[in-house]
Amino acid sequence: MHVISRFMEHKLFLYNTLSRTKELFVPIHPNHVGMYVCGPTVYGDAHLGHSRPAITFDLLFRYLQHLGYKVRYVRNITDVGHLENDADEGEDKIAKKARLEELEPMEVVQYFSDRYHASMDLLNVKKPSIEPRASGHMIEQINMVKEILDAGFAYESNGSVYFDVEKYNKSNHYGILSGRVLEDLLSNTRDLEGQDEKRNSFDFALWKKAQPEHIMRWPSPWSDGFPGWHLECSAMSERYLGEQFDIHGGGMDLMFPHHESEIAQSTVCNHKAPARYWMHNNMITINGQKMGKSLGNFITLDEFFSGNHKALEKAYSPMTIRFFILMAHYRSPLDFSNDALQAAEKGMTRLFKALETLEKLVPGDTSTVNVQEVETNCYLAMDDDLNSPIVIANLFEAVRIINSVFDKKESLTAQDIEMLKNILHTFIFDILGLLPEAASSAGNETIEGLMQLILDIRASARASKDWATSDKIRDDLAKVKITVKDTKEGASWSID
Numbered sequence: 001m002h003v004i005s006r007f008m009e010h011k012l013f014l015y016n017t018l019s020r021t022k023e024l025f026v027p028i029h030p031n032h033v034g035m036y037v038c039g040p041t042v043y044g045d046a047h048l049g050h051s052r053p054a055i056t057f058d059l060l061f062r063y064l065q066h067l068g069y070k071v072r073y074v075r076n077i078t079d080v081g082h083l084e085n086d087a088d089e090g091e092d093k094i095a096k097k098a099r100l101e102e103l104e105p106m107e108v109v110q111y112f113s114d115r116y117h118a119s120m121d122l123l124n125v126k127k128p129s130i131e132p133r134a135s136g137h138m139i140e141q142i143n144m145v146k147e148i149l150d151a152g153f154a155y156e157s158n159g160s161v162y163f164d165v166e167k168y169n170k171s172n173h174y175g176i177l178s179g180r181v182l183e184d185l186l187s188n189t190r191d192l193e194g195q196d197e198k199r200n201s202f203d204f205a206l207w208k209k210a211q212p213e214h215i216m217r218w219p220s221p222w223s224d225g226f227p228g229w230h231l232e233c234s235a236m237s238e239r240y241l242g243e244q245f246d247i248h249g250g251g252m253d254l255m256f257p258h259h260e261s262e263i264a265q266s267t268v269c270n271h272k273a274p275a276r277y278w279m280h281n282n283m284i285t286i287n288g289q290k291m292g293k294s295l296g297n298f299i300t301l302d303e304f305f306s307g308n309h310k311a312l313e314k315a316y317s318p319m320t321i322r323f324f325i326l327m328a329h330y331r332s333p334l335d336f337s338n339d340a341l342q343a344a345e346k347g348m349t350r351l352f353k354a355l356e357t358l359e360k361l362v363p364g365d366t367s368t369v370n371v372q373e374v375e376t377n378c379y380l381a382m383d384d385d386l387n388s389p390i391v392i393a394n395l396f397e398a399v400r401i402i403n404s405v406f407d408k409k410e411s412l413t414a415q416d417i418e419m420l421k422n423i424l425h426t427f428i429f430d431i432l433g434l435l436p437e438a439a440s441s442a443g444n445e446t447i448e449g450l451m452q453l454i455l456d457i458r459a460s461a462r463a464s465k466d467w468a469t470s471d472k473i474r475d476d477l478a479k480v481k482i483t484v485k486d487t488k489e490g491a492s493w494s495i496d
Contacts, residue, residue, distance in 0.1 A: 010067055014247075015331060015385045017255065017278040018177055022385055025277065027246050033064050033071045034245030036237040036275065038254055039131070041078040042112040043097040046119045047298035048321070048336060049251075049284045049291040055322055055433075056281040056330040056386075057249045058125045062431050063382055074240045075128040079109040079135045080216050081208075081229045092226070095215050105216050109133075119301045122318040124433045130240050134232040138218050141227040141235045144269060145206045145220075153268045157197040159209030159223030165202050168264050177263055177278060178256035204261050206231050230261035237274055238266065248275035253290070255280055281330045286311075291336065299336070313338040316345065319437050323348040326388040326432055347396070351428065352436055354399040357406050358421060364411030371416045374398045375423045382431065391427060398424060406492075407485070455484070455491045
């Protein structure tokens with residue numbers, strides 16, 4: 001990847017959920033970026049919804065690196081403390097899976113972590129700089145609970161420790177990120193079993209005493225128990241990025257209560273919010289409803305790759321999934337449909353076909369199109385809050401130029417052809433992270449071979465002036481959306 005310190009030339013604007021505006025990105029430490037993103041709770045296979053934050057923040061990671069920043073990207077794995085209802089009661093999601101499968105909890109964690117990583121590799125998601133696990137940071141979490149207790153913003157109850165939201169709100173703003181109002185939380189929070197331990201229903205657990213049947217437990221000054229889900233990210237982000245860092249990311253479903261509670265915890269300990277820029281990707285929906293394990297309406301990535309799900313008309317490759325995600329802006333909702341995935345597949349095929357055609361272009365004496373404009377527009381789109389759909393639109397303008405030059409309707413100099421190659425390789429491969437798919441290369445080679453055989457037969461017919469056979473081959477191919485073009489260099493084909 002060709003990298004220079006482009007951040008000196010670029011003004012990157014990112015939408016900050018905290019201020020609800022696009023803000024010019026200025027890192028705390030020049031030339032360096034600290035970024036924390038909430039990773040998966042590993043008790044089941046990754047589904048399409050998991051791919052969106054992974055790809056969104058991979059896009060940001062890639063672009064920051066492309067601009068020349070040194071990025072420390074921390075993405076955690078939650079392997080304890082995430083309870084069934086995302087509140088403070090119910091069974092630990094991983095412990096429940098372990099009980100049902102008659103496994104040790106860490107067997108569940110290892111198995112699904114490995115499968116998550118395999119799916120991310122197929123999606124060409126770059127590995128984070130650090131991938132901490134909650135269970136490996138008990139000392140940091142216990143120390144943070146002690147700090148919050150000593151500051152007077154938490155209380156112990158029956159061996160559990162809870163954050164005192166009402167007291168915190170008197171001197172701070174619990175709701176600063178999500179816009180929630182404390183009085184509304186009080187009236188709308190439903191009663192949950194065990195909440196009689198709390199002073200208020202909206203208080204959240206920093207440490208939970210483990211019940212006798214609870215498998216995952218650690219000793220603490222208060223009880224044998226486990227950390228609160230929100231506390232884990234506060235402790236791990238501070239451990240690897242410091243008291244305040246540049247970017248905190250995750251899905252918008254984590255904005256409240258998870259990220260809101262992170263801000264409260266870190267503000268008490270460090271007298272400032274943990275991150276300066278908070279970024280949230282929108283949800284993937286299916287029939288207008290959020291796709292998720294808890295709702296039972298999810299489709300795993302493996303099912304997409306194999307096509308083994310009743311909602312799928314066919315298998316979709318990892319790069320088709322990646323392109324589908326990138327075709328929508330990360331803050332826009334994205335609804336799953338077979339039509340949308342097939343449109344993504346078709347569009348990506350056109351993009352890679354154009355790369356092949358680009359290698360065949362014959363340079364002219366002059367350029368009749370402005371190649372530099374494509375590059376400028378792609379960078380402008382990326383600098384405008386990672387506007388990947390606009391980047392893709394400009395890449396398709398490049399596709400139009402390539403096909404037009406190939407058809408001798410327009411011309412490019414050798415220098416502009418090289419510039420176009422650099423632009424497409426930079427944005428398609430380095431920034432958008434798309435790859436020609438090795439998994440389908442064998443199939444592509446077969447198709448290429450068959451098409452070459454068909455075109456050779458057609459060429460023989462034309463040489464014998466058998467125009468009826470030549471036209472029939474061309475017309476029959478057109479019926480299955482394959483276009484044949486006759487040029488001075490011979491016939492070429494493309495899928496419409």
